[in-house]
Amino acid sequence: MEVLHNRVSRKVLRTRMLAETEPRTTVSFYKYFVISDPHSFRDSLYRKLNNLDIFGRIYIAAEGINGQISVPKSYFETFRTVLYTTNPQLDKLRLNISLDNDCQSFWVLRMKVRSRIVADGIQDPNFNHLNVGHYLKAEEVNLMAENPEVLFVDMRNHYEYEVGHFKQALKIPSHTFREQLLMVVNMLQDNKNKSIVMYCTGGIRCEKASAWMLHNGFKNIYHIEGGIIEYTNRARKLGLPLKFIGKNFVFDERLGERITSEVIAHCNQCQDYCDRHTNCRNQDCHILFIQCPNCAKKYSGCCNIICQSKV
Numbered sequence: 528m529e530v531l532h533n534r535v536s537r538k539v540l541r542t543r544m545l546a547e548t549e550p551r552t553t554v555s556f557y558k559y560f561v562i563s564d565p566h567s568f569r570d571s572l573y574r575k576l577n578n579l580d581i582f583g584r585i586y587i588a589a590e591g592i593n594g595q596i597s598v599p600k601s602y603f604e605t606f607r608t609v610l611y612t613t614n615p616q617l618d619k620l621r622l623n624i625s626l627d628n629d630c631q632s633f634w635v636l637r638m639k640v641r642s643r644i645v646a647d648g649i650q651d652p653n654f655n656h657l658n659v660g661h662y663l664k665a666e667e668v669n670l671m672a673e674n675p676e677v678l679f680v681d682m683r684n685h686y687e688y689e690v691g692h693f694k695q696a697l698k699i700p701s702h703t704f705r706e707q708l709l710m711v712v713n714m715l716q717d718n719k720n721k722s723i724v725m726y727c728t729g730g731i732r733c734e735k736a737s738a739w740m741l742h743n744g745f746k747n748i749y750h751i752e753g754g755i756i757e758y759t760n761r762a763r764k765l766g767l768p769l770k771f772i773g774k775n776f777v778f779d780e781r782l783g784e785r786i787t788s789e790v791i792a793h794c795n796q797c798q799d800y801c802d803r804h805t806n807c808r809n810q811d812c813h814i815l816f817i818q819c820p821n822c823a824k825k826y827s828g829c830c831n832i833i834c835q836s837k838v
Contacts, residue, residue, distance in 0.1 A: 551582075551597045553625035553633075553779070555756065557644065557731040559591040559656060560616040565640045568614075573638045575609045582633035583779075586644045590656065592617075593644035593731055595779065597633045623729050623756040626775065627784040634780075645731050648705030649739065660737030660748030663724065665761035668751055671724050672770040678718060682707060682727045682736045683776070686815060690783060690792045690802040691755075691773030693726065704732055711736065712743045722747040728775065730754040759786055774802050794819040796826065809834035 562568050569587045576585075576596070583596030598606045611618045649656075663671065671677045672693065679696040681688050688698045699707045699714065715723065723745065725733040733750040740748045751758050755775045762769055773791045774783040782804040794801040794817055801819040808828040816830050829835040 550600045552600055552603055553595075553597050555595040555623045555625075555729045556610070556620055557591065557593040557729065558617060558620055559644075559734070560614075562587065562589055562591065562614075565589055569638050569640050572613055573636070575613070576606070576638075577636055579606055579609070581606060582636050584633070585636075585638045586641050587638065588641050588644045591644050595633075595729075595777075596636075597779075621753055621757070623753050624760065625777075625784065626756060626759055626786065627781065645735060646703070646705055647708060647735060647739075649708065651742070654739070654742050656735055656738045658738050658741055659734050660725070660741060660750050662752040663749050664752055665758045665767055666765065668724070668758055669762070669767055669770055671722070671749070674722075677722045677724060678715070679724045679726065680711060680715070680736075682711070682725050682733045686804070687728070687776035690804070690817070691771060691775055691786060693771050696726075708736060708739050712740070715740075715745070719745050720747070722749065724749045724751065726751040726754060726758070728754050728777065729756050755786070776804065792817055794822055795830070796822040807834050809837045811837065 565587045572585070572587075579598070579602040581596050581598050581602070583594060585592065585594035585596065607622070610620065672679065672695070679693045681692050681696045681698055682704070684702060685698065685700055688696075692698070697714075699710050701707045701710055723740065725736050725740070725748065727733040727736075730751065730753050733754065737748045737750040755771055759769065759771065759775070769787055772787045772789045775786050776783050783802065790800045790802050792802040793799065796818060799819050799821075801817055803817060803819065804815055805818050805823070805828065807814045807816065807830040809830075812830060812834045814830050818826075818828070818830075826832065827835050827838060829838060
């Protein structure tokens with residue numbers, strides 16, 4: 528029987544990845560479209576990508592696909608062709624190339640079928656996730672950012688916002704996207720006729736959030752095409768000033784990509800300026816937090832002395 532998932536231990540896979548000499552490209556992509564048989568779609572795509580030594584995570588649902596992967600550079604064009612020809616809806620799909628490719632990001636390929644490609648908690652049968660707000664390119668984002676009447680809304684988790692964000696962006700104080708969707712509607716009830724720009728890392732959350740805002744009676748909703756990653760790549764290509772400051776948090780081994788030199792966050796232990804995320808070395812805790820090099824040495828990479836005593 529054909530094996531369509533990994534059976535090698537995490538430790539072995541990570542060791543293999545670190546021993547690689549070929550450069551890799553980290554890329555993310557998503558697309559909302561109807562997949563009639565997500566399981567068959569998943570298995571077919573897994574075979575193709577696994578043959579190209581691609582690592583990463585891909586979620587597939589009846590509503591579409593969401594992926595963050597690491598591709599050997601020698602296979603990148605082959606990967607692009609495979610993805611574009613897998614389904615007509617994926618032809619010429621935008622690929623968000625990582626801002627920082629100087630270290631390995633994934634070491635295994637995981638593809639899962641889920642009920643949604645991003646968990647939103649929306650139960651309203653009348654909600655149309657394809658009726659989205661206006662897309663903005665980097666140059667349009669910068670023009671909007673100069674207008675004090677425009678509201679920028681960060682649709683990422685609080686720990687993503689704290690290390691980097693658009694200068695005037697509103698933070699939605701929540702731990703999950705599903706919580707944010709409820710909170711943002713309530714928080715902005717008095718701004719239904721204002722222009723609102725929503726953004727996230729790669730575009731998938733803010734695109735659905737823009738549809739949710741329109742569904743709830745908001746009028747002038749925009750979202751950044753390709754999220755922070757595409758905004759930064761395009762702004763740099765065009766020589767535009769960056770309105771996003773700090774780091775862009777990413778959900779892989781890197782835990783962040785440097786966008787501007789500003790360090791706007793603080794070490795959770797000593798409060799010195801720092802934007803280095805890490806996980807507590809006590810595996811029973813493993814909490815994500817910000818820790819400066821001095822505190823990492825003082826606490827042995829742990830979040831407190833209690834966890835330190837257990838490693």
